[in-house]
Amino acid sequence: xxxxxxxxxxxxxxGMNACIRAVxxxxxxxxxxxxxxxxxxxxxxxxxxxELQSMDVSNIIQRGGTILKTARSKEFRTPEGREKAYQSxxxxxxxxxxxxxxxxxxxxxxxxxKTYNIPAMATPGTIDNDLAGSDYTIGFDTAINTxxxxxxxxxxxxxxxxxxxxxxxxxxDAGYIxxxxxxxxxxxxILIPERRDTMQEVIKRIADxxxxxxxxxxIVVAEGDELGGAMHVDKYLKEYFxxxxxxxxxxxxxxxxxxxxxxxxxxxxxxGYAAVMGLLQGRSQEMVGVIxxxxxYTPFTEVVKLRLPMKDDMMEMIKVLSS
Ligand code: F6P
Numbered sequence: 001x002x003x004x005x006x007x008x009x010x011x012x013x014x015g016m017n018a019c020i021r022a023v024x025x026x027x028x029x030x031x032x033x034x035x036x037x038x039x040x041x042x043x044x045x046x047x048x049x050x051e052l053q054s055m056d057v058s059n060i061i062q063r064g065g066t067i068l069k070t071a072r073s074k075e076f077r078t079p080e081g082r083e084k085a086y087q088s089x090x091x092x093x094x095x096x097x098x099x100x101x102x103x104x105x106x107x108x109x110x111x112x113x114k115t116y117n118i119p120a121m122a123t124p125g126t127i128d129n130d131l132a133g134s135d136y137t138i139g140f141d142t143a144i145n146t147x148x149x150x151x152x153x154x155x156x157x158x159x160x161x162x163x164x165x166x167x168x169x170x171x172x173d174a175g176y177i178x179x180x181x182x183x184x185x186x187x188x189x190i191l192i193p194e195r196r197d198t199m200q201e202v203i204k205r206i207a208d209x210x211x212x213x214x215x216x217x218x219i220v221v222a223e224g225d226e227l228g229g230a231m232h233v234d235k236y237l238k239e240y241f242x243x244x245x246x247x248x249x250x251x252x253x254x255x256x257x258x259x260x261x262x263x264x265x266x267x268x269x270x271x272g273y274a275a276v277m278g279l280l281q282g283r284s285q286e287m288v289g290v291i292x293x294x295x296x297y298t299p300f301t302e303v304v305k306l307r308l309p310m311k312d313d314m315m316e317m318i319k320v321l322s323s
Pocket of ligand 1: 170
């Protein structure tokens with residue numbers, strides 16, 4: 001193996017740059033040429049590939065976003081797009097790939113490798129923390145700390161005004177950000193897509209709290225919750241209670257940016273290093289994760305098939321602690 005290329009794909013996440021740095025530096029240390037593919041699979045299709053030296057990745061470990069930029073490529077979902085991408089890799093003599101991204105990235109990889117065979121490893125780059133094969137994903141820790149900081153501030157107002165705040169956090173298909181930030185902020189209700197939540201439960205909790213003169217409340221809802229996100233929950237509560245004093249706060253993309261936390265920098269560095277070492281040892285088509293603090297390898301086909309299960313004890317605990 002002589003030429004390894006790295007890309008970032010899907011939603012950006014804090015720590016992607018630390019991972020790119022680890023990939024490039026591990027390549028260079030081992031006498032391998034490193035390349036960066038711009039804008040994920042789209043840049044692969046367009047041949048937007050440039051060589052990276054160690055110096056190109058200095059002073060980025062602390063930066064959010066991704067210096068390689070990222071995209072969600074529709075064209076890569078077509079056989080024609082994937083053929084173009086393959087031809088670009090051949091043209092640049094790329095004989096190894098490191099893919100940094102979430103489940104969409106692994107899904108793209110599974111399709112690609114049905115036809116083409118260039119050794120590839122992935123690292124778990126997403127704030128959603130929803131990948132089987134790693135206890136945590138790169139960016140999740142930063143995202144939940146951003147959410148916690150915001151919700152703590154909202155709580156001040158909620159408490160001062162005796163108001164109910166419905167705070168929407170990211171997670172189209174996954175409730176990990178809602179679960180962890182809600183738990184850390186002492187939210188009275190946490191609504192996530194992995195559990196069938198009912199408005200009756202939310203209403204009951206508000207009514208019970210009101211009886212015991214606890215008028216403020218924080219409801220953390222994942223954007224992908226089946227109740228329809230914060231705006232829907234708010235509308236429902238207003239219709240049900242009539243004169244209830246509620247406010248909605250949608251945290252949105254502030255959760256995706258910012259300087260990565262220490263934990264994310266370390267996870268990114270460990271998995272980026274292990275991805276390159278894995279390629280050099282002949283591994284391919286696996287995502288590198290960390291399970292019980294040990295590097296773990298999971299085939300792409302498993303990553304896209306399995307969901308990271310929600311821990312039942314966490315769900316039970318939240319019920320108890322927010323009562
Ligand atoms: O996958 C990460 C994520 O932030 C999800 O939580 C969210 O639903 C989605 O990306 C939003 O994507 P976009 O920035 O493309 O709108």
